[in-house]
Amino acid sequence: MPLSTQSQGDAEQYVLVACLDNARNLSNILKAITFKDHAIFSATPNGLKVTVEDSKCLQANAFIQSEIFQEYTIKEDSVGFQVNLTVLLDCLNIFGGSTAPGVSTALRMCYKGYGYPLTLFLEEGGVVTVCKINTQEPEEPVDFEFCSTNVTNKVILQSESLKEAFSELDMTSEVLQITMSPSQPYFRLSTFGNSGNAHYDYPKDSDMMELFKCTKTQTNRYKMSLLKPSTKALALSCKVSVRTDSRGFLSLQYLVRNDDGQICFVEYYCCPDEEVAED
Amino acid sequence: MDCVVTGGNVKVLAKAIHSLSRIGDELYVEPQEDGLALRSVNSSRSAYACFLFAPLFFSRYTIPIGLAFRCKMAIKSVQAVFRSIATLEKTVEKCHIELDDQKNRLTFTLHCKHGLMKTHNLSFQDSESLQAVFDKDSYSNVFRSHPRLLVDTVVHFPPSLEEVTVSLSDDRMWVKNHVEDETDRSKAMLTELCLASDEFDHFSVKVQNSVTFCLKELRGLLVFAESTGLPISMYCDEPGSPVVLSVTDSVLEGNFVLATLSDDSNLRKNNTKRACTPPPPPDDFMNDDMDSYLIAMDTSVMPGPSASRPPSPPLTNSTSLKQTATANHRTRLPSEEEEEEEEEEEAVDSSGPPNKKFCSLFFGSVLPPSSQMTTQPLTGQEVLASDSEDDVQ
Structure with a gap:
């Protein structure tokens, strides 16, 4: 070489x-x-x-x-x-x-x-x-203090099923609302757009659900504009782990398989949107 | 309203909505006793499309009894429900359309593989019934072909081309791009295709003439027809009179009504014996709606159900849509019409400028029983809008 x-x-x-x-x-x-x-x-x-x-x-x-x-x-x-x-x-x-x-x-x-x-x-x-x-002075990355001991809810899904949902998300909605719950609707993605709202529900016993560990019902909203870039990681990945901690912070971990079959990880952390009155 | 669509029919429904989205920005939904009607009209009202899905198309079809419900909604939002036809085909097992009375939402629920459930709660607006007046039986020239023939014809025209002209002889059809005026003609590229009668399943020309209409809407129908493989029937008459394109099978019917350019010379020739509609369009409408958008739409006053009535013999000389309209007691001859309706025309104009010389002439205002009999089942429905709620039982 x-x-x-x-x-x-x-x-x-x-x-x-x-x-x-x-x-x-x-x-x-x-x-x-x-x-x-x-x-x-x-x-x-x-x-x-x-x-x-x-x-x-x-x-x-x-x-x-x-x-x-x-x-x-x-x-x-x-x-x-x-x-x-x-x-x-x-x-x-x-x-x-x-x-x-x-x-x-x-x-x-x-x-x-x-x-x-x-x-x-x-x-x-x-x-x-x-x-x-040219390199620049390295900045200190923000510490999101996302700690696995504080994780309230966690699901692992095959990316395929989330890709579909993310590709169809109503982009007129300012937020993506994620509901995770030990009871129905288990795992729900919701948007609230100009023409109405949409919900994507994944039952916990779905073939696409590899792991379902939810202890408490949690509903959090995340800015659509912030989550949008994560679709790129989703597209490459084969599995995704969605976790929220007690503060409502979101962690998305993507398992990406490269050309040679080796595994890498991509992780996204996102702050929840400010609390807003339910409508 | 509570309908369930399963299997391959979900894709058919999706294709119909995509095809309607080529026409207008709004989808008019009307659950009728004889099926679910989905309609759309373009902003200049020179193109109208309607799909009627028979109750048998659905695995469950229930509509509110005694309460006429109809609405319009942004077609984009409905399209979003059925965004990807490819994944739809692979993953969706069942589609449930339900009206949520309390929340004033129309709910589309897609039950997908692996238990995934997609629920779209879409807002809607109340609307009057949208109806175009046309009578396929009265057309002098009728063709039927596999959609492939038209798809292969249309593919030769650039996407930017707005209108095509279809000229007819006894055994041939010429399709060419329409060039606006003579000065352009020297510069413009002209494309012309000749289709022999034997390429069609059915080819019958009684009057040799040529009509010019918009290509965009035709393409919209082709999207649907090609995916379902249903033959397309085309009905046309003299210039200025709308072209009707339709697809039919046992559980659905789709009709696209497109205005044609009225030919001035032709107009003069026929003016004496025929009630031709000169531009600007004498939009025919009857009462003041809250919604000016709908002024030119048909908001008929049908006292009671008429669909159950057997069709009576057609009008003696209903050879064209306009003659049918003339038989209509609410429609007057253009000469009177123009004077009387000048003021009202302005109101129509405010909702969108007329598209060139295209007229929204096929929107008659009222369908009295006599003219209804001659129209296709599509327009002869008992569910035709009543102006007041009391008239509907």
Whole structure:
């Protein structure tokens, strides 16, 4: 592989080196969280976590475990930087991002440390492109304090059934209301749009329901505009876990299978909308 | 109102709604004794479409007794219920349409695979009955073909094309794009297709002439006809008189009535013996509605049920819609009409400018029993709107 031989000499200078035979394994999962330009990268020996936030109300995290990479070397316990996600995605698709079988872009992603650009070596069919993306001061991601011990309700669904609902959601509704309950309607998505309201009910014994663990009836509203980007993650995923905690915060965890059959996770946290009188 | 649609019929219903959405922005829903009528009309009222689903189409069909219910709603919101036809076919097992009297909502419930249930509670407005007056039997030229023939014909015209002209001879039909005026003609690209009579299942031309009508609505019907595979019947007459396109099977009937451009020369020729409608349209309407949108709609006064009555012999010379209308005691000859209705016309105009020279001429105001007999079952329903609630038993 030309990439490895070429940059062998520089390897020692980098605090982070991550290689992928197929850059799509990274670009796909990053697409699932692309709704703002700025992405906070934090790398640990376990892997790479990419965070995107909106209005301090929504946070999306993509986790790419170190095993996904063909090579993953990190010289510090934790390496953090911030880059423009749109630019990064454009670079990863610099060869057109062909989905044809047998054609893939190899990636070697290197970072020298604070103040240095993120360097990408991309190779396809013997052609190598080097991209340097300026890094920014990493911001501290918002801590949503979503703790599994505070989870009141949790369901795991096959994504297929939610995809349909999300693709049909009435976008004239300002909010998406999620009801989870140990009794009927069990799991309900509701919208309140210009022309009336709509409810999508999933019974707890549905084939699509992999896990149903609801302890208390909870109804929360979330801004449709905030939840909209999560559809991208939903589209890629095969399973989704929907959890709410005692404060009504929403956690959506998506299990995404990449081209090579490996599993990655994408997670969305969303604040509930302010309490409004029931109509 | 409480209807249940199951299996493949859900898709048929969905297709009908999608096809109606090509006509207008509002869906008029009217549960009738002989089936559920879904109708739409465009803003200039030059195109009207109606689907009537017979009670047998449904696995359950109950309508309120003694209380006539009809409403209109944004067609987009109903379309949203049946958004994806592809997933609909795969996942929906049952569709339940119910009127929630208390909440004033029309509820569409889709029972899908894996127990998923989608409930849409849609708001609606009360409305008058929407009826177009036409009589398919009176048309001189009648064709029937598999939808494929028309789909293959229409595909040659660009989506931006507004109108097509259909010209007829004894054994041929020419379909060409309509070019507005002669000066444009030198620049415009002209497309013309010739269909031989043997391509049709039925081809009968009594009067050789040509009519020009909008393509968009025809495309709307083709969407429906193609998916159901039902043959399309086409009825046309002289220019200015509406074209009727219809699909029928044992449990449903769909009629699309499209205004045609009135040909001035033709008009002059026929003016003496025929009650042609000159532009601007003498929209024929009878009473002041609260809803000006509906002024030109038919809000007939039928004292009692008429559907049960056997059809009486057709009017002796009802060869066209307009003659039928002339027989109507509420409709006057255009000459008188124009003078008398000038003021009212303004009211109609306010609800949308007339589309070119297209006239909403096929909306007669009243259907007295005599003219009803000559119309298709669609218009000859006992459920025709009564002006006052008291008239309906």
